[in-house]
Amino acid sequence: MRLSSPLSVDDAGASSASTPGAPDTTVTVSPSGPLSRLRRTVGPYVALTKPRVIELLLVTTLPTMILAQGGFPSFGLVLATLVGGAAAAGSANVLNCYLDRDIDKIMNRTKRRPIVTGEVSPRAALVFGLVLGVASLAWLALMVNPASAWLTAAAILIYVVGYTMILKRRTPQNIVWGGAAGCMPVLIGWSAVTGGVSWTAALLFGVIFFWTPPHYWPLSMKFRRDYAAAGVPMLPVVAKDTKVAREMIAYTVAMIACSLLLVPVQGMTWVYGVVALALGLWFLWSCIGLLRRAEHPEAGKLRAMSVFHASITYLTLLSVAIAVDVFLPF
Structure with missing residues (x-):
C-alpha cells in the first residue's frame, strides 16, 4: 500500500505588511533563521517516512481498536498504538527509500525524494530508518503489549525484506504478497486491545x-x-x-x-x-x-x-x- 508527502520544505523569502498612509513598517523575515534551518534539516527526514502513506495505515487501525473494544478504548492506549504504528511505518518507508534509491532516481514520480536529491545521505537515511524501527518496537512493547510489538516487527520485515528486497524487482505479483505489510495495522490494532488476534x-x-x-x-x-x-x-x-x-x-x-x-x-x-x-x-x-x-x-x-x-x-x-x-x- 504507497503516496506523496504533504510536507513542504520550501521557505518563503520575505514577508511585508503596510497600511496606506502609515509609515513604512516592512518586516523582512530572514530565510536563514533557526526555524527555517530546522525545517530544512527535519523536513527531508519527515518526507522519507511518506506521511500520507502512514495516514492511510492509521485510518484502518483506530476503527479496528474500536471494534475490538466494543467502544472507545482508553485514550492512552490509542495514542500509544498510533504513535508506535506511525513510527514503525515511517521506519519501513525510510528503509524502502534507502534500498530503492537506485531506481528512485530513474522514475519521475520518485526522483525528488530526499536521498536522490542529496538532502539526506544514504548512510544517514539507513541509520534514521533503523533507529526509528527499533524505537517503535521498544515503544510498543513497553507502552502497548508484546504481541503488538511482534506483529509490528513482522510488518516491517514483510515490507522491507519481503517486498522491497525480494519481490519488487522479481515478480509481477510483488504488490500482492508484499502488500501484506499494509494489512498488519488491523492485526496490531486488534492485538493492542485484546492481546491477540x-x-x-x-x-x-x-x-x-x-x-x-x-x-x-x-x-x-x-x-x-x-x-x-x-x-x-x-x-x-x-x-x-x-x-x-x-x-x-x-x-x-x-x-x-x-x-x-x-x-x-x-x-x-x-x-x-x-x-x-x-x-x-x-x-x-x-x-x-x-x-x-x-x-x-x-x-x-x-x-x-x-x-x-x-x-x-x-x-x-x-x-x-x-x-x-x-x-x-x-
Missing part, C-alpha cells in the same frame, strides 16, 4: 489484502513507463490492461466477501452490511469501468487514477462504517 481480525486483514492490488495497480498503470524504465515488473508493465482489470475485479469480489463476512462473524448490524455492500459494489463498478475502457477505449472514459482515488475513498468510508456500527443501538 481473532477471526474478525483475520477478516479485516483479508479486506485490506484483497483491496491492495486494485488500489495500487491503477497507480502502476499511470506510471507504467517509469516502472518499465527502472526494470520493476509491476503487473501493468508486463501484462495487458484487460488482464490487469480482470484481476482487479477478482480481488475486489474477494474483498467484498470478506467485508460482508464480518456481519455473521462479528455480529455487525444490518446498517454496516448495507453500507459495506453498497461501497463494495460502487468500487467494483469502477473496476468494471476500467475493464470496459481497456476492451473498448472508445466506449469508456474512466481513467486508472479515478479507480485509485476511489479505492482510498472506499477504504476510508468502510473504516468509518466499522467504527460507527459499534455505537448503533440495535
Whole structure:
C-alpha cells in the first residue's frame, strides 16, 4: 500500500505588511533563521517516512481498536498504538527509500525524494530508518503489549525484506504478497486491545489484502513507463490492461466477501452490511469501468487514477462504517 508527502520544505523569502498612509513598517523575515534551518534539516527526514502513506495505515487501525473494544478504548492506549504504528511505518518507508534509491532516481514520480536529491545521505537515511524501527518496537512493547510489538516487527520485515528486497524487482505479483505489510495495522490494532488476534481480525486483514492490488495497480498503470524504465515488473508493465482489470475485479469480489463476512462473524448490524455492500459494489463498478475502457477505449472514459482515488475513498468510508456500527443501538 504507497503516496506523496504533504510536507513542504520550501521557505518563503520575505514577508511585508503596510497600511496606506502609515509609515513604512516592512518586516523582512530572514530565510536563514533557526526555524527555517530546522525545517530544512527535519523536513527531508519527515518526507522519507511518506506521511500520507502512514495516514492511510492509521485510518484502518483506530476503527479496528474500536471494534475490538466494543467502544472507545482508553485514550492512552490509542495514542500509544498510533504513535508506535506511525513510527514503525515511517521506519519501513525510510528503509524502502534507502534500498530503492537506485531506481528512485530513474522514475519521475520518485526522483525528488530526499536521498536522490542529496538532502539526506544514504548512510544517514539507513541509520534514521533503523533507529526509528527499533524505537517503535521498544515503544510498543513497553507502552502497548508484546504481541503488538511482534506483529509490528513482522510488518516491517514483510515490507522491507519481503517486498522491497525480494519481490519488487522479481515478480509481477510483488504488490500482492508484499502488500501484506499494509494489512498488519488491523492485526496490531486488534492485538493492542485484546492481546491477540481473532477471526474478525483475520477478516479485516483479508479486506485490506484483497483491496491492495486494485488500489495500487491503477497507480502502476499511470506510471507504467517509469516502472518499465527502472526494470520493476509491476503487473501493468508486463501484462495487458484487460488482464490487469480482470484481476482487479477478482480481488475486489474477494474483498467484498470478506467485508460482508464480518456481519455473521462479528455480529455487525444490518446498517454496516448495507453500507459495506453498497461501497463494495460502487468500487467494483469502477473496476468494471476500467475493464470496459481497456476492451473498448472508445466506449469508456474512466481513467486508472479515478479507480485509485476511489479505492482510498472506499477504504476510508468502510473504516468509518466499522467504527460507527459499534455505537448503533440495535
